[in-house]
Structure formats: C-alpha cells, structure tokens
Amino acid sequence: MRAYRSFDSLEDRQAGLAWMQRILVNVYRDQLRKGSRTVPEVPVEEIDEFSLYRTLADEDPLPYSDSLHVDFLHSFGREDVHAVLMRLPEIYRAPLVLRYMQGFSTKEIAKLLAAPLGTVLARLHRGRKLFEKELWDYANESDLLHTGAAR
Amino acid sequence: MSADERMIPCSQAVRKLWDYLDQRLSPEEHAEVEKHLAFCRRCCGEMEFAKELQGFLASHGADEIPPDVKEHLERLVEEL
Numbered sequence: 001m002r003a004y005r006s007f008d009s010l011e012d013r014q015a016g017l018a019w020m021q022r023i024l025v026n027v028y029r030d031q032l033r034k035g036s037r038t039v040p041e042v043p044v045e046e047i048d049e050f051s052l053y054r055t056l057a058d059e060d061p062l063p064y065s066d067s068l069h070v071d072f073l074h075s076f077g078r079e080d081v082h083a084v085l086m087r088l089p090e091i092y093r094a095p096l097v098l099r100y101m102q103g104f105s106t107k108e109i110a111k112l113l114a115a116p117l118g119t120v121l122a123r124l125h126r127g128r129k130l131f132e133k134e135l136w137d138y139a140n141e142s143d144l145l146h147t148g149a150a151r
Numbered sequence: 152m153s154a155d156e157r158m159i160p161c162s163q164a165v166r167k168l169w170d171y172l173d174q175r176l177s178p179e180e181h182a183e184v185e186k187h188l189a190f191c192r193r194c195c196g197e198m199e200f201a202k203e204l205q206g207f208l209a210s211h212g213a214d215e216i217p218p219d220v221k222e223h224l225e226r227l228v229e230e231l
Contacts, residue, residue, distance in 0.1 A: 051165065053200040054193075069200050073207045081211045100205060101212025102221060104228070106175070111231045112224060128169060132204070 052132035061145045075144050076135070087134045092127035095120050159183045164194045168201045 056069055065071040076084070085093055094113060098104045106124070110117045139145050164187040170176050171184045188195050 048166075049162075051197065052204075053197045057196075069196075070203060073203060076207075078211060081207075096208075097212070098224075100208040102224075103209070103212075104224070108228045111228055125166070125169070128204075131208075 047126065047129045047133060050129055050133045052136055055136055061139070072139070072145075073135075075139070080138065080142070080144060084131065084134045084138045087138065088127060088130050092123050092130055095123045096127040096131060099124055158190060159187050161187070161191060161194055164188070164191065165197050168194075168198050169205075172198070172201060172205065 053069060056072055060068065062068050062071050062075075085097065088096070095109050098109045098112065099106065104112070106117060106120050109115075110120045113120065115123075164184055167176060167180060167184050171181060174181075176184065188198060
C-alpha cells in the first residue's frame with residue numbers, strides 16, 4: 001500500500017513497478033527481520049555435505065521413536081520454525097520462504113528479487129542445506145528434543 | 152562398463168534430489184537420479200526425508216507472509 005499511495009508521482013510505469021517491487025520486498029524483509037541474527041560463517045564444503053537425514057540416523061536423538069525423522073520435524077512448533085528461519089542469512093531465507101512456503105516458482109522469485117535465475121537456484125540449494133543444519137543446531141541448543149514428545 | 156559403474160555417486164544424487172522432486176532436472180539427469188535411487192536404499196531415505204521437509208515447510212508457510220503482502224507479490228509477478 002505504501003507503494004500505491006505515491007504511484008501517481010512517477011512518470012515511468014516501468015520505473016514505478018521496479019520501485020514498488022523494491023518496497024514490497026523490503027516490506028516482506030521487514031516482516032522477517034524481526035529477531036534475526038547473524039549466522040556464524042560455515043565453510044561452504046561443510047554446508048554442502050551436511051545431511052540432516054544422515055545426521056539424525058547417526059545421532060539418533062529420539063531413541064524411543066519408531067519414525068525418527070518425521071518425529072524430529074514434528075517436534076518443531078510454529079515459533080520454532082520461525083526462529084530457525086530467522087537464523088538464516090536473508091539472501092538464503094527469502095528464496096526459501098518464497099519457493100517452499102509460499103509456492104512461487106523459481107522464475108517468479110528471480111523476478112521478485114531482481115536476481116538471475118542461476119543465482120536463485122544456487123541460493124535455494126545453499127538455503128536448504130543451511131535450513132537443515134539450523135534445524136539440527138536449534139534442536140540441540142534448545143530443549144526441543146526433550147519437550148518435543150509433549151507437543 | 153557395468154550398470155553400477157555408470158551410476159552417479161550418492162553425493163551427486165543427493166545434491167539433485169530437491170530439483171528431482173521439483174521436476175527441474177533435464178531428462179538425462181532425471182534418469183540418472185532414478186537409476187541411482189533404484190539401487191541405493193540410503194538415498195531413497197534421503198528422498199523421502201526431502202519430501203517430508205518440503206511438506207514441513209509448506210505447512211508452516213501460511214504465517215510467514217501476511218496475506219495482503221502475498222497478494223501484492225502475486226500481483227507484482229503478473230505485472231513484471
């Protein structure tokens with residue numbers, strides 16, 4: 001709405017659209033920025049090789065579970081998922097949320113974020129890996145794995 | 152060369168799983184992943200978990216963007 005209010009003052013429609021795009025993305029970013037933190041740098045190789053599936057199988061954090069991987073995910077409440085997303089750097093969080101939580105296509109995300117498609121795809125890949133690692137780290141740093149069964 | 156020798160390694164298969172589920176791979180890559188999955192039980196587990204993760208993200212998506220902001224974004228995509 002902020003964009004529409006002063007849309008008439010712009011002479012060029014294309015410039016107006018680009019301007020509105022920036023405002024909308026910033027609005028969206030503002031929604032997510034609350035409570036975000038900087039993730040410590042992790043070597044690229046370490047992130048690319050991380051597998052939450054394998055880590056759960058190896059560490060077996062829920063020894064009494066018959067469906068470990070599903071139960072692990074179910075131990076996260078809405079606030080926990082939000083907190084995990086906030087731990088991701090913005091450049092990875094935005095494509096991840098737009099693609100997998102809001103259902104935009106990768107081409108649409110490239111338009112929205114004014115980024116090349118290849119960049120969006122690379123950030124989605126890295127974002128998925130970071131999300132998996134942050135799920136694991138968050139579960140270990142909180143008491144989620146001890147209280148999860150009660151959810 | 153045997154069928155096993157031509158198979159892509161687990162690291163490559165896992166890297167392509169989400170794109171495989173999104174139907175974003177070329178026919179050749181898609182066939183490579185399918186072939187690997189037919190032989191590799193662990194990567195089948197990885198794929199099932201990737202599906203779970205996709206569903207997990209989708210199920211938590213409604214609250215991440217207010218409906219009016221999403222409506223603006225959708226309208227913007229149509230106009231761009």
